[in-house]
Amino acid sequence: MSRREQPWHPDVVPPPGSVVRVAAPGSSLGLSATVVEVDRELLRITRPGSVVTTPPEGPVTVSWTDVDGLHELAAELGGDEDGSRWHLWPRGAITVQQRRERGRVVVEGEEVLVAAGWRLRASLLDLGPTGARCLIAGDVVLEEGGACTLSLTLVTPQLVVPGVIMRVREALDANLEVAVRFTTLDAEALASLERFLDDRAARSDR
Numbered sequence: 001m002s003r004r005e006q007p008w009h010p011d012v013v014p015p016p017g018s019v020v021r022v023a024a025p026g027s028s029l030g031l032s033a034t035v036v037e038v039d040r041e042l043l044r045i046t047r048p049g050s051v052v053t054t055p056p057e058g059p060v061t062v063s064w065t066d067v068d069g070l071h072e073l074a075a076e077l078g079g080d081e082d083g084s085r086w087h088l089w090p091r092g093a094i095t096v097q098q099r100r101e102r103g104r105v106v107v108e109g110e111e112v113l114v115a116a117g118w119r120l121r122a123s124l125l126d127l128g129p130t131g132a133r134c135l136i137a138g139d140v141v142l143e144e145g146g147a148c149t150l151s152l153t154l155v156t157p158q159l160v161v162p163g164v165i166m167r168v169r170e171a172l173d174a175n176l177e178v179a180v181r182f183t184t185l186d187a188e189a190l191a192s193l194e195r196f197l198d199d200r201a202a203r204s205d206r
Helices: 187-205
Strands: 003-006 019-023 031-038 043-046 058-066 069-079 085-098 110-115 118-128 131-136 147-152 159-170 176-182
Touching (some): 058 085, 069 187, 110 131
Antiparallel strands (some): 019 031, 031 043, 110 118, 118 131, 147 159, 159 176
């Protein structure tokens, strides 16, 4: 994937409600948090649910994915007095690792979609760097725009990818066809998914 830099601007970062990953610089471990507010000087995010104390002050890397690829931003971390919200002050430009130009790959496999309190068996139809389509059986109600996670056991190592339900429509045999857009993939997870897609695409070309 090619890399480019994008100057910091509120219009090019995830809008409120989006999920970002916050990690120490160079660390493969991080925490997911939801964007609360974006202004010209900083990002305000929710405190991750697994963290009960105020954040340590200091440099972090904020990352997120969209249709253009993986975005990484160096920032300074701070928090409110009660620790309920964290502040991220940008330090430098946003680095974008652009995705390869590739559409979805037809994939068959049984995975698990977690949404609206349901843990659902999902039959994959296709998969790409930005999302997937799957069939859901059963009498369930899923709302477009709702948050979800999709397991990808076909990928090595196995991934559990946060996403948003973009479309729900009736399919044959009383199934629902659900389209999911991925919201957060760190660099390692994105690389694993890209390798899997490359392998499947190569097989289909033979």
